[in-house]
Amino acid sequence: MADKPKRPLSAYMLWLNSAREGIKRETPGIKVTEVAKRGGELWRAMKDKSEWEAKAAKAKDDYDRAVKEFEANGGSNSTNGNAKKRSKPAKKPAKKTKKDDSDDDDDDESE
Secondary structure: OOOOOOOOOOHHHHHHHHHHHHHHHHOOOOOHHHHHHHHHHHHHHOOOOHHHHHHHHHHHHHHHHHHHHHHHOOOOOHHHOOOOOOOOOOOOOOOOOHHHHHHHHHHHHHO
16 A cells, blocks of 8 residues: 655745755855755745745645545545554653652651
8 A cells, every 4th residue: 555645845845945956056065054044034035936835736736636545545544543653651650859758757757
């Protein structure tokens, strides 16, 4: 059985993937984190994002269609119990503090 389709990229991520090389050329030797920061600055300054938003909307539609097809062909989702979920470890009981211990000692003395 095929794996569940991956979620589509956002308009920003689609744009960043196409602009990454240009950003690297602008500033040779730039770190990966700096590329992302510069990309964020350029994206926020961009006036017309409609091209990328349209591509993201198309990718979302394709994803929705693929998910429906996946589920129609017997694919499982995490709500029906077939998928393994990581559970949080059980909480340990709270430790007694010295203050709590001393309060208990006071009670013993009065008896």
